[in-house]
Amino acid sequence: MDARKLEGYEFAGELSLGGDLRPVRGALAMSLAVAQPGNRGAKTLPKLVLPEGSAQEAALVPDAEIYRAHHLLDVVRQFLPGDAAPEALDGWTRIAPTSTQQQPVYPDLADVKGQAAARRALEIAAAGGHSVLMMGAPGSGKSMLAQRFAGLLPTMTTEEALESAAVASLGGRFSLENWAVRPTCAPHHTASAVALVGGGSPPRPGEISLAHRGVLFLDELPEFPRAALEALREPLESGSITISRAAQRAEFPARFQLVAAMNPCPCGFLGSHLRACRCSPDQVSRYQGKLSGPLLDRIDLHVEVGALAADELVNTPPGEATAAIRSRVVQARARAITRQGSTNQALEGQAIDAQCQLDEASAKFLNTAAARLGWSGRSIHRCLKVARTIADLAGAATVQVTHVAEAVQYRRALKAVH
Numbered sequence: 001m002d003a004r005k006l007e008g009y010e011f012a013g014e015l016s017l018g019g020d021l022r023p024v025r026g027a028l029a030m031s032l033a034v035a036q037p038g039n040r041g042a043k044t045l046p047k048l049v050l051p052e053g054s055a056q057e058a059a060l061v062p063d064a065e066i067y068r069a070h071h072l073l074d075v076v077r078q079f080l081p082g083d084a085a086p087e088a089l090d091g092w093t094r095i096a097p098t099s100t101q102q103q104p105v106y107p108d109l110a111d112v113k114g115q116a117a118a119r120r121a122l123e124i125a126a127a128g129g130h131s132v133l134m135m136g137a138p139g140s141g142k143s144m145l146a147q148r149f150a151g152l153l154p155t156m157t158t159e160e161a162l163e164s165a166a167v168a169s170l171g172g173r174f175s176l177e178n179w180a181v182r183p184t185c186a187p188h189h190t191a192s193a194v195a196l197v198g199g200g201s202p203p204r205p206g207e208i209s210l211a212h213r214g215v216l217f218l219d220e221l222p223e224f225p226r227a228a229l230e231a232l233r234e235p236l237e238s239g240s241i242t243i244s245r246a247a248q249r250a251e252f253p254a255r256f257q258l259v260a261a262m263n264p265c266p267c268g269f270l271g272s273h274l275r276a277c278r279c280s281p282d283q284v285s286r287y288q289g290k291l292s293g294p295l296l297d298r299i300d301l302h303v304e305v306g307a308l309a310a311d312e313l314v315n316t317p318p319g320e321a322t323a324a325i326r327s328r329v330v331q332a333r334a335r336a337i338t339r340q341g342s343t344n345q346a347l348e349g350q351a352i353d354a355q356c357q358l359d360e361a362s363a364k365f366l367n368t369a370a371a372r373l374g375w376s377g378r379s380i381h382r383c384l385k386v387a388r389t390i391a392d393l394a395g396a397a398t399v400q401v402t403h404v405a406e407a408v409q410y411r412r413a414l415k416a417v418h
C-alpha cells in the first residue's frame with residue numbers, strides 16, 4: 001500500500017479473523033467529531049471508512065464523506081500504488097447522505113382521561129424546560145403521562161437530533177427509526193449508579209446521557225439509591241456529566257428533562273379516595289424523607305395525580321391531543337427565546353430578576369408565600385422561573401399575580417399531603 005494515500009482518511013471497524021469488517025459502536029459520534037468546526041478549517045474534511053451498518057449511521061451527519069467497505073481487502077485495494085482502484089467494486093462504496101424525512105411519532109396525551117392538574121403541569125414543564133415530580137397512588141396514570149411528555153416538546157433541530165443520535169450510537173442503541181425522536185429513558189430503581197450516570201472502562205454513557213435532549217423518567221423516585229439521586233444534581237444544573245476513572249476521563253452530554261413519579265407513602269394510597277392508607281405517620285415521613293431537600297429543591301413542579309374511579313373513567317371524554325398542547329408549548333418557548341435567548345429554566349442569577357420582574361401585588365404575594373412556606377432562595381428563584389413560563393403560556397408580557405399564585409401551588413412541600 002502507498003501510505004501517503006491514507007492521508008485524509010479515518011478508519012473504524014471490527015476486524016474478523018477472516019478479514020470481514022463488522023459494525024462498531026459510536027460510528028455516528030465519530031462522524032460528528034470528524035465534522036466538528038475545528039476540522040472545518042482544513043481544506044477537506046477527513047473521509048471516514050466504515051463497515052456496513054456503521055457507515056449508514058455515520059452518513060446522517062451533513063457534509064460527511066463516508067465510504068462503506070465489506071472486507072479488509074476492499075479497503076487495501078483502494079490504497080494500492082498507482083492509479084485509484086475502480087470505485088465500482090461492490091465491496092467499496094461511497095454512501096449517499098442518509099435521508100431523514102420521516103416525522104417522529106409519540107404516544108398521544110389524548111389517551112389519558114381526566115388528570116387536568118397533571119396535564120397542566122406537564123404543559124408548563126415542556127414550555128419552560130422545567131423538571132416535574134408527579135405524586136399519586138399506583139394505577140393513577142403517572143407512567144402513562146410521563147411516557148407522553150416527550151411528544152409535547154418542540155421538534156428536534158438537526159443539531160439536537162445528531163447529538164441525541166450520537167449518544168445512542170455510543171450506547172449501542174441507535175436505530176434509524178428513532179431519528180429525531182426525543183428519547184424517554186426510564187431506568188428501573190434497581191439500576192446501578194454506572195447504568196444511571198455512566199461509567200465503565202472505556203467509559204460508556206448512562207441513562208442520563210441517553211436521555212440527552214429528551215426525557216429521563218424516574219418512577220418510584222424514593223426507591224432509587226440515595227447516591228444515584230445525588231449524582232443527578234450536577235447534570236441537572238450543568239447539562240453534562242464528567243466520569244473519572246483511574247486512567248480515563250470522559251464527559252458526556254446530559255441535558256434531559258427530569259420527570260419523576262412517586263407514591264405518597266409505602267402502600268401508595270395516602271390521600272386516595274379509592275382505598276385507605278395503611279401506613280403509620282412515621283413510615284410516611286421516613287419514605288418521603290428518602291428524598292433530600294436539595295434534590296426536591298431542584299424539581300420545579302410538584303403535582304398530585306389522583307386516581308379515577310372506574311365509573312369516572314368511563315364518563316370522562318378523551319383528553320386534549322398532544323399536537324394542540326405542543327403548539328402552545330412551541331409558542332411559549334418562542335416568546336422566551338425571543339426575550340432572553342434561552343428557556344426560562346436555563347435563566348441564572350441576575351437574569352432571573354431581570355426577566356421575571358414582578359409588579360407590586362405579585363411581589364408581595366410571593367414574599368408572603370415564601371415566608372410562610374420557609375423557602376430557600378433557590379426555591380424562590382425556581383418559582384419565579386415557573387411563573388415566567390405560566391405568563392408566557394398566557395401570552396402575557398409581565399408576570400402577574402395569577403401566574404405567581406399558580407407557580408406557588410407547584411412548590412408545596414411534600415409534607416403538605418398529610
Ligand SMILES: [Zn+2]
Nearest residue numbers: 265267277279
Ligand atoms: Zn400508605
